[in-house]
Amino acid sequence: MSSFAAEKLDIYPIKSDNLYMKQNHSHHAPRATSALVRHRIEKGGERLWRFEDFQDQSFPAVAKALSRLMQDGFIERLSKGTYYRTRQTAFGKSRPNPSALQKLASADSRLFPAGVTAANLLGFSTQNPKRSELATCASSVPRKLVGNDAVVHTRRPQSWQKLSELDAALLDFLRNGGKTGELSGHETVEKTLSLLSRDGRYQRLAKIATDEPPRARAMLGALGEMLGTDKRTLSTLRSSLNSLSRFDFGVYSALPNAKAWYAK
Numbered sequence: 001m002s003s004f005a006a007e008k009l010d011i012y013p014i015k016s017d018n019l020y021m022k023q024n025h026s027h028h029a030p031r032a033t034s035a036l037v038r039h040r041i042e043k044g045g046e047r048l049w050r051f052e053d054f055q056d057q058s059f060p061a062v063a064k065a066l067s068r069l070m071q072d073g074f075i076e077r078l079s080k081g082t083y084y085r086t087r088q089t090a091f092g093k094s095r096p097n098p099s100a101l102q103k104l105a106s107a108d109s110r111l112f113p114a115g116v117t118a119a120n121l122l123g124f125s126t127q128n129p130k131r132s133e134l135a136t137c138a139s140s141v142p143r144k145l146v147g148n149d150a151v152v153h154t155r156r157p158q159s160w161q162k163l164s165e166l167d168a169a170l171l172d173f174l175r176n177g178g179k180t181g182e183l184s185g186h187e188t189v190e191k192t193l194s195l196l197s198r199d200g201r202y203q204r205l206a207k208i209a210t211d212e213p214p215r216a217r218a219m220l221g222a223l224g225e226m227l228g229t230d231k232r233t234l235s236t237l238r239s240s241l242n243s244l245s246r247f248d249f250g251v252y253s254a255l256p257n258a259k260a261w262y263a264k
Helices: 019-044 059-071 098-108 115-122 158-162 165-175 185-196 201-207 214-227 231-239 250-254
Strands: 048-050 076-079 082-084 111-113 133-136 151-153
Touching (some): 111 165, 115 133, 165 185
Antiparallel strands (some): 076 082
C-alpha cells in the first residue's frame, strides 16, 4: 500500500491570479493608465485637464502619466494639478480661455471684481480696464490661471467668501473711497444708496463690517444713517471707530453726514 495519503485538491478555493500573474498585472497597469490618459486628452482636444477628469484611474498612475506627457511637451502645466492641451495656430500655440481659467481658479478660492473692474460692474464707470483687477481671500492665486497681467488683491477677510459678486464689488469700491468711478460725488452717493437698499445688501455688508478697514466701516456708518438703518447697527459701527481718527472718504465726502462719521 502506498505511504502517500490521497488529498482532494478541489476543496481549496481557486485563485484567479498566481504571484507571477499579479506581478505582471501590476507592471502593466501604469502603462495602461498612461495610454488611456493620453488617448482621452487627444480625443478631448484643446481644453483644461485636472486629476478629477480621471477619477476612474489610480491617482499615482494618473499623476505620473500627466507628468510624463508634460515632459514630452504634449500638455502644459498651468498650476498644481491643472494642465492644458494646446494646439498650433498661425499665431503660435493656442492659449486657454481667460474666463475659463478664472473660473477654475475661483473653484479653489473665490475671485471677486476689484478696482476699475468692480466700478465698471456696478455702473460707476464705463471704462473697460486694460488689465483685469481681482480680489481673493487666498494668500496667492496661480498666475497662469488669472493671467500674468492681472492685478490681484489677496488676503481679503474670510467673511467675503459668503458675499455675492456684487456685494464684494461694492465693498471694494467703498474701500477705495469711490475713486475708481467716473461719477460726481453726489451721483456716486445716490447710486451707492440705491445699491445698498436692494435685497438686504446693506445689512449683509454691515454684518461683516467689523472685518473691514476703519475707513470702510465709517463710510458704511454714514451711508447706513442716510438709509435710516436701525440705531443698534449704527451704534455697533460707531463704537468700532476711534473718535480721534479722521478718514479720507474720497468722493464720499459728498455725504452730508460725512464729518459726523470722522471724515477729514
